[in-house]
Amino acid sequence: MFRVPFFVRRESMTDGQRTANSYNFIVGQAQFYGRSLERWDMKIMMLNEVVQDAINEQINNELFAMYSYLSMSAYCEHKQFRGCAHWMRLQSQEEYAHAMRLYDFLIVRQGRVKLRPIAQPEIDFASVADTFQKALAQEQNVTQQINSLYELAFNEKAFAALVELEWFINEQVEEEKTARDIVYKFHLVKDDPAALLDLDRELGARQPAPATAPA
Numbered sequence: 001m002f003r004v005p006f007f008v009r010r011e012s013m014t015d016g017q018r019t020a021n022s023y024n025f026i027v028g029q030a031q032f033y034g035r036s037l038e039r040w041d042m043k044i045m046m047l048n049e050v051v052q053d054a055i056n057e058q059i060n061n062e063l064f065a066m067y068s069y070l071s072m073s074a075y076c077e078h079k080q081f082r083g084c085a086h087w088m089r090l091q092s093q094e095e096y097a098h099a100m101r102l103y104d105f106l107i108v109r110q111g112r113v114k115l116r117p118i119a120q121p122e123i124d125f126a127s128v129a130d131t132f133q134k135a136l137a138q139e140q141n142v143t144q145q146i147n148s149l150y151e152l153a154f155n156e157k158a159f160a161a162l163v164e165l166e167w168f169i170n171e172q173v174e175e176e177k178t179a180r181d182i183v184y185k186f187h188l189v190k191d192d193p194a195a196l197l198d199l200d201r202e203l204g205a206r207q208p209a210p211a212t213a214p215a
């Protein structure tokens with residue numbers, strides 16, 4: 001590119017030099033602002049690859065929980081425990097909502113949602129009571145996953161993700177408590193048919209959770 005030496009006064013330039021000088025100035029400005037814009041774009045993207053990958057992994061974990069509860073529901077249906085099956089089916093829908101909450105969060109932060117295959121859940125259980133025991137273990141596992149994700153977001157200074165994940169931390173406290181309470185009831189009733197039928201009826205009365213908009 002033709003450049004006019006900086007010491008040449010504008011008045012003493014030829015027309016051609018003036019044109020070239022103006023052109024260089026405009027190109028320089030465009031390059032400068034172009035670079036700033038690029039940096040600005042990077043900034044508004046905010047979620048770095050590490051955080052995005054971890055959130056995508058958690059979407060997969062929540063979808064696996066969704067699949068797993070659905071499998072437990074199918075088992076309960078098979079054992080004629082319709083109330084328990086209903087409870088598990090609603091829980092499966094809640095897990096889907098958790099996955100979608102993270103899905104929407106990635107989109108709103110200009111991240112990329114990358115869906116992966118969902119692993120096959122367990123199909124056979126020792127008993128209906130065992131499905132709830134497995135549900136509790138699964139919730140405890142998800143709590144660990146959320147804690148690790150929170151720690152990673154904290155280390156990466158992904159502050160918006162931290163706020164979003166606080167909802168999940170609270171949710172896990174509730175999920176674990178609910179599952180633990182049901183496991184305890186199964187433990188109390190043991191094999192008493194009348195008490196089991198009562199418990200099945202109680203679990204069958206579960207209502208769907210009100211839809212919560214993503215934060």
Ligand SMILES: [Fe+2]
Pocket residue numbers: 062065094095098142
């Ligand atoms: Fe969940």
Ligand SMILES: [Fe+2]
Pocket residue numbers: 065095139142175
């Ligand atoms: Fe859960």
